[in-house]
Amino acid sequence: SFFTYTASLATISLALSFVNVAGLNKQLYILASLAGSFVLLLAGLFAKREKEDDKYIGVPLEVCANIVMPATLIYGLFTALQTNALFSFEASAGVLIASLFYLVTYLSNKNIYALVASQFLLPAGLILLFEFLKIPHNYLLYTLDFVAALYIYVALMMKKDSLKDESDTNLFSSAVITILVFILGYAYHVTTGEQFLFSHENP
Secondary structure (H helix, E strand, C coil): CHHHHHHHHHHHHHHHHHHHHCCCCCCHHHHHHHHHHHHHHHHHHHHHCCHHHHHHHHHHHHHHHHHHHHHHHHHHHHHHHHCCCCCCHHHHHHHHHHHHHHHHHHHHHCCHHHHHHHHHHHHHHHHHHHHHHCCCHHHHHHHHHHHHHHHHHHHHHHHHCCCHHHHHHHHHHHHHHHHHHHHHHHHHCCCHHHHHHHHHHCC
16 A cells, blocks of 8 residues: 555656656646646556455555645646746646546546536636637637536436436536626627627638
């Protein structure tokens, strides 16, 4: 178990060393750490398939992944805010990786808090990515509307499977995103009519 914890930290260190040796942008340190955490999670889930390795390999890997991921994400976003690099590839990719990380965590452990984290990180990552790529705001709103509709669909499917908490979580997340779309539309000065005209003028 101690060896596994040490190996987990060594994996993160290896990812950071790769960025340094390759002479890449220093902002990629945080992205490398997030990606390393995701690799640890996948490795832990794979190890748990072998029950005898669960306690000594699977659990330590997952524990390390679930400690490093949120700590690195919070530190990375704080650093991005301090350096005016929030709307960057590193920040948007990091948030999207974190969203996928918590989705996989939910699917493997049925942790409702992981599902909530994944569902709120996804639209956040999309906003950062669209701003970084300078994609017109109306396309961002369309994408967020699609995500909200997808959450409703998933909620209906989960309700059929008697997963009430997960269904309610999806509905709540969909409602929050819908409100967010209205707020962003007002902030971006984009109305429904303008979106319709734009989509037809620029097929």
